[in-house]
Amino acid sequence: MAEKRLTLGVAARLSRYLQILTQTRKSGRSTISSRVLSEYANVNPTQIRRDLSAFGKFGKRGVGYDVDYLITRIKDILHTAGQHNIALLGCGNLGTAIASSDVFVDHGFRIEAVFDLDPARIGQRIGGLTVQHPSEIPETVAERDIIVGVLAVPASAASSAAKSLIDSGVRIIFNYSEALLDAPPGVTVHSMSPAGELLYALYFYLS
Amino acid sequence: MAEKRLTLGVAARLSRYLQILTQTRKSGRSTISSRVLSEYANVNPTQIRRDLSAFGKFGKRGVGYDVDYLITRIKDILHTAGQHNIALLGCGNLGTAIASSDVFVDHGFRIEAVFDLDPARIGQRIGGLTVQHPSEIPETVAERDIIVGVLAVPASAASSAAKSLIDSGVRIIFNYSEALLDAPPGVTVHSMSPAGELLYALYFYLS
Structure with missing residues (x-):
């Protein structure tokens, strides 16, 4: 058909x-x-x-x-049946919340690797995974067949975090930060926009 | 006009x-x-x-x-100029991340109160506010003119958390949990749906 x-x-x-x-x-x-x-x-x-x-x-x-x-x-x-692997960047409060929730798991997404720049966090366990240094992104993305990168980093770090993922072959960036990210051809950047959605809800309340 | x-x-x-x-x-x-x-x-x-x-x-x-x-x-x-006050329910990793970020502040929303059921968290400071027990919701919502409730609680707790806010006069519920919430007349429930948005991004990647 x-x-x-x-x-x-x-x-x-x-x-x-x-x-x-x-x-x-x-x-x-x-x-x-x-x-x-x-x-x-x-x-x-x-x-x-x-x-x-x-x-x-x-x-x-x-x-x-x-x-x-x-x-x-x-x-x-x-065409979304099956398993899709995620790398999570940023293991602060937001990253830890994402890694510990089943919001993605329930839909066939699996967080396969977590990264953070903070030396104090590297080697720690969150959501059953060991926090790695971002220098290991290229090898890990290739090895674990990761196609989605989730950014739970501060806005100031989002652009370089996205670049390291994209350079390693990640094709979907899911951006939890407020940073505006440029997407090279063939890459989808999807930014969560809680403030935008709240403004929208507010409009219908106020009008 | x-x-x-x-x-x-x-x-x-x-x-x-x-x-x-x-x-x-x-x-x-x-x-x-x-x-x-x-x-x-x-x-x-x-x-x-x-x-x-x-x-x-x-x-x-x-x-x-x-x-x-x-x-x-x-x-x-x-009609969204001005200041709109938020009560945040849930002070775990996600709630702490929300309270510490400027995602809402930048758009005229101010988190005016934070609540958690966990006795260990009550009285602690997050994002410049003192965590209160949910029994104080009605009084606080009225006193601080709160119109938005942000739910950063587990899915299992979302429904009762929403109810306590709505009963106190909150008219917009912004739901970060995966729980499906029923909205009584006159109340807007807006659920963040990261998994839904990721499935959407995936479709355009795969097809």
Whole structure:
């Protein structure tokens, strides 16, 4: 079957649905209605039904969507089934929180290596891994097939941290810092923007 | 002048532009081109020019947008000028990272109170504030005019934490946990979804 590349909007919404469905399954529920999915995703139910019906007949009227089945199908559509390896840079409070949480693990991402410049942290264990010096990035990225770099470093250190990962072959940079990073061709930089999202929430509260 | 309510998409993009512009100003630059703004925002330049031109003539060909002026105008449009007070729940690694960063401060949000259930943390200082017991939420929210609650608690604790804030009058819940939270009428729940965003980045890498 020929496949069309998804638009940015569809891919973003499907990714969000997948995250919600995974959490729904984790909480022990096996079905979900488009209305409930809509509330969690902040997407209107008509849009959700349209997004999902484009890929086949998923839902049953009055019963809702089968969570397991929908997870499998969306993973197929997004080609994100399988395991994807992460290197985490920065083992301060934020990095430690990320390494100790299952936010990525639940979705097939595994943190395979952690790095920090601080000599006091190197050799320590966080989230079951030993903190390494960034000079070991190139070898580690190659050996452990790492494609995602997560930056939990101060904004002032983000640019050089990203560069060392990209030079070693990492193709997706997931930036938790506020720094604005330039992406060379073939590299995706995704910046978390909590302040931007909070401003957005505030607008609808104030207006 | 009569004002139209912004659509979800426009409000989201303007919020993101504002966050990028604030960071641009912080890095010492006074102008920005639609192309550069486009790269940081992952929005195409035509869309950016359309979003901004709807509110007046901002840019100069060949020079770009004046960063200060654009920040002021977007804040006007979003009605987000001024100070907005936050209560932070959860003072573990993530909460400490949030309290110590300037990610919210830079955008007119101030963390005014921090809470944790752990007796060992109560009374400690983080980010210049003293950790309080959650029993003090109602009084503190009223006294300090808090409208935003930031949840940096484990997923299992998120629902009750949100409830205590909402019962005290908080109208925006900013949820860093993976928990799916139900929002009563008049309350906005915004969940950070790093895994969802990473799945989205992965799709464009893999396809």
